[in-house]
Amino acid sequence: MCASVAEHVGFMEKHEEILGRRAELLEQMKVPRDYLNIQRMKQVKQCEAAGCRNTSLLQDLQKIEDRLKARQLPHQNLLTLEAMYWASVEEFLPAWENFLLGKGPHPTGISEPPPRRAKQKPGTAKNQGLPPRPKLRTAR
Missing domain, CATH: 1.20.5 (Single alpha-helices involved in coiled-coils or other helix-helix interfaces)
Structure with missing residues (x-):
């Protein structure tokens, strides 16, 4: 036990x-x-x-x-003008395509490049687009 x-x-x-x-x-x-x-x-x-x-x-x-x-939808005349614009773009696109891609001549027959703007002097670049300053007059 x-x-x-x-x-x-x-x-x-x-x-x-x-x-x-x-x-x-x-x-x-x-x-x-x-x-x-x-x-x-x-x-x-x-x-x-x-x-x-x-x-x-x-x-x-x-x-x-x-x-x-x-x-409201645009006026009907505006819609017509827009449709005519895009039709014109589609019509002339093949003529401009090579020129825009840099592979062909200008489609309007212009052969010379556009005129280039003359380079500005560094000091005049900041005044670009501003009118000339008035000349100081001396008192007599």
């Missing part, structure tokens, strides 16, 4: 040791779980804020779209 009681006491101690380690591990697991819960709450708040921003942006875009739809 002594051996049985001794075994029983040993099992009880082992059981207490196991329960102590279990409590310790549960406590260690609680810290990361709390951290994850905090992170989830932050993420939920960020998602809600993003949803509100997206809703606001969509509303703003809808307002802009409604304003553009309600805006």
